[in-house]
Amino acid sequence: MDFSLTTEQKMIKDTVRDFARKEIWPLAGRIDEEDWFPEGLFRRMGGLGMLAIPIPEEYGGAGGDIVGQMLALEDLSRCSPSVALSFGAHANLCMYNLHRNGSEEQKRRFLPPLGSGGMIGCLALTEPGAGSDAMSIRTTARRSGGEYILNGTKTFITNAPIADLAIVYAKTDPGAGPKGITAFLVEKGSPGYSVSRKIKKMGHRGSPTGEIIMEDCRVPERNVLGIENNGVAVMMRGLDVERAFFAGEAVGIAQGAFDLALQYAKEREQFGQPIGGFQLIQAKLSDMYADIEAGRLLCYKAAQLAMEAERGGKGTEIHKLAAASLMFNARMCNRVADEAVQIHGG
Numbered sequence: 001m002d003f004s005l006t007t008e009q010k011m012i013k014d015t016v017r018d019f020a021r022k023e024i025w026p027l028a029g030r031i032d033e034e035d036w037f038p039e040g041l042f043r044r045m046g047g048l049g050m051l052a053i054p055i056p057e058e059y060g061g062a063g064g065d066i067v068g069q070m071l072a073l074e075d076l077s078r079c080s081p082s083v084a085l086s087f088g089a090h091a092n093l094c095m096y097n098l099h100r101n102g103s104e105e106q107k108r109r110f111l112p113p114l115g116s117g118g119m120i121g122c123l124a125l126t127e128p129g130a131g132s133d134a135m136s137i138r139t140t141a142r143r144s145g146g147e148y149i150l151n152g153t154k155t156f157i158t159n160a161p162i163a164d165l166a167i168v169y170a171k172t173d174p175g176a177g178p179k180g181i182t183a184f185l186v187e188k189g190s191p192g193y194s195v196s197r198k199i200k201k202m203g204h205r206g207s208p209t210g211e212i213i214m215e216d217c218r219v220p221e222r223n224v225l226g227i228e229n230n231g232v233a234v235m236m237r238g239l240d241v242e243r244a245f246f247a248g249e250a251v252g253i254a255q256g257a258f259d260l261a262l263q264y265a266k267e268r269e270q271f272g273q274p275i276g277g278f279q280l281i282q283a284k285l286s287d288m289y290a291d292i293e294a295g296r297l298l299c300y301k302a303a304q305l306a307m308e309a310e311r312g313g314k315g316t317e318i319h320k321l322a323a324a325s326l327m328f329n330a331r332m333c334n335r336v337a338d339e340a341v342q343i344h345g346g
C-alpha cells in the first residue's frame with residue numbers, strides 16, 4: 001500500500017492550490033453574493049493547462065489522468081465550489097466524455113479549443129420531466145438527409161448560458177427505450193438552438209446554470225458522439241469516472257470549511273480565551289478532521305480505481321466504490337460544513 005501522491009499529482013495539486021488561493025479566493029465572496037461567474041479567469045485556466053489534465057498531449061492536453069483532474073477539482077472547491085462545479089462540467093462531463101467516446105475527427109476539432117479555454121463545454125441530459133429517471137427524456141432527434149433535427153428542452157445544465165458546445169442526449173428511436181438514445185455534439189449557433197434564463201440557485205451561485213431549448217435544431221451527422229442509438233453506453237460508461245471525480249468537490253468544500261473554522265477558533269475569544277481552547281470546540285474540530293480524512297481516503301481510492309478501469313482494469317468494485325465515495329462525501333461535506341457554521345456562531 002502506498003498512500004502518497006506521485007510527483008506529477010503533487011505538482012498538479014500545488015499548482016491548482018496556488019492559483020486558487022491567489023486568483024479565485026479573493027473573488028469568492030463576489031461570485032456568491034452577485035451570482036457572478038469569472039468567465040475570463042476560467043478561460044485563463046486553459047492557458048495554464050488546468051482544463052485538460054487527463055487529455056493526451058496530441059489533443060492539446062497535459063497527458064495526465066483522472067486522479068490528477070480530481071485533485072484539481074478538490075483544490076478549486078476549497079476556494080470556490082462554483083468555479084469547481086463549472087470546471088467539472090466543462091473538463092469532465094463534456095471534455096473527458098468527448099475524449100473517451102469521440103471520433104478522431106471530433107477530438108481534433110473540439111478538444112484543443114476546449115482545453116485552451118477558447119470554447120466552454122457542458123453536458124445536457126436532465127429535462128423538466130426527466131431527472132433521476134434519465135431514460136424518460138423526451139428530446140427527440142430525427143434524421144433528415146445528412147442532418148438530425150433535434151426538438152426538446154434541457155434544464156439545470158451547468159455552464160449552459162456560456163457554453164459553446166453541449167453534449168446532448170436525445171431519443172433517436174423513441175419506441176426502443178434505452179436502446180433508442182443517442183448522444184450529440186451540439187454547437188452554439190446551430191440553427192434552432194437557444195439558451196433561456198439563468199437559473200437562480202441556493203448554492204453554487206456564480207456557476208451559471210441554464211436551460212437549453214432546441215426547436216428544429218439542425219445538427220450534422222458527423223456530430224453524433226459514439227454510435228446512433230448507443231447513447232446509453234456513452235452515458236453509463238462515464239458514470240463511475242464522474243462519480244469518483246465529483247466526490248473530490250465534496251472533499252474540497254469540507255476542507256475549505258474546516259480551514260476557516262480552525263482559523264476562527266484560534267482568533268475568536270470568549271470567556272477570556274480563544275474558543276479553540278474549549279474541549280467542545282476541539283471535539284468538533286477533531287470529528288471534522290477525522291470525517292474529512294476518511295472521505296478523502298475513499299475518494300482517492302475510488303479515483304485510483306476509476307483510472308485503472310479506464311486503462312482496461314477489470315472488476316466491479318469500482319461501480320460500488322465510486323457510488324459509495326460520492327454518497328459518503330456528499331454527506332460528510334454537509335456534516336463538516338454544518339459544524340463549521342456552529343463554530344462561527346452568529
Ligand SMILES: Cc1cc2nc3c(=O)[nH]c(=O)nc-3n(C[C@H](O)[C@H](O)[C@H](O)COP(=O)(O)OP(=O)(O)OC[C@H]3O[C@@H](n4cnc5c(N)ncnc54)[C@H](O)[C@@H]3O)c2cc1C
Pocket residue numbers: 089122123124125126130131132133155156157158159201204209
Ligand atoms: C447545481 C446543479 C447542477 C446540475 N448540472 C447538470 C448538468 O450539467 N447536466 C445535467 O444534465 N443535469 C444537471 N443537473 C441536474 C441533476 O442531474 C438533477 O437535478 C438530478 O438528476 C435529479 O433530478 P431532479 O432534480 O429532477 O429530481 P427528481 O428526480 O425529480 O427527484 C426529486 C426527489 O425524488 C426522489 N426520487 C426520485 N426517484 C425516486 C425513487 N425511485 N425512489 C425514491 N425517491 C425518488 C429524489 O431522491 C429526490 O428527493 C444539475 C443539478 C443541479 C442542482
